[in-house]
Amino acid sequence: xxxxxxxxxxxxxxxxxxxxxxxxxxxxxxxxxxxxxxxxxxxxxxxxxxxxxxxxxxxxxxxxxxxxxxxxxxxxxxxxxxxxxxxxxxxxxxxxxxxxxxxxxxxxxxxxxxxx
Numbered sequence: 001x002x003x004x005x006x007x008x009x010x011x012x013x014x015x016x017x018x019x020x021x022x023x024x025x026x027x028x029x030x031x032x033x034x035x036x037x038x039x040x041x042x043x044x045x046x047x048x049x050x051x052x053x054x055x056x057x058x059x060x061x062x063x064x065x066x067x068x069x070x071x072x073x074x075x076x077x078x079x080x081x082x083x084x085x086x087x088x089x090x091x092x093x094x095x096x097x098x099x100x101x102x103x104x105x106x107x108x109x110x111x112x113x114x115x116x
Contacts, residue, residue, distance in 0.1 A: 004023070004107040007021045017086045018112060020083040021080055022098055025079070035052040036051045036081075048063065051070055053072045065091075069085065070085050073081070088112075090114050095111055095116070096109065
């Protein structure tokens with residue numbers, strides 16, 4: 001049984017930083033790209049992709065709104081993907097979901113609130 005567990009998130013002031021973690025279990029991690037999605041407040045569904053990292057960390061992709069501020073990384077030895085979020089803005093607020101890319105395996109969601 002595959003389980004995707006997220007951690008991190010919380011409340012931070014504009015300009016602050018947070019790091020999200022995502023650890024899938026029950027599958028072999030290394031053959032999969034990993035992605036983070038953001039569901040904006042008041043919206044349904046898991047939202048838009050904000051970042052993706054391909055296998056072995058070879059390529060990364062970012063939404064234009066977060067490029068230069070967010071960094072996605074992966075530690076294949078730990079079966080974990082990270083999203084480092086710096087210079088956070090109010091509009092970055094939302095529920096963040098981790099996805100084993102291209103599959104139906106999703107994390108439980110982590111709330112990020114950026115507010116003064």
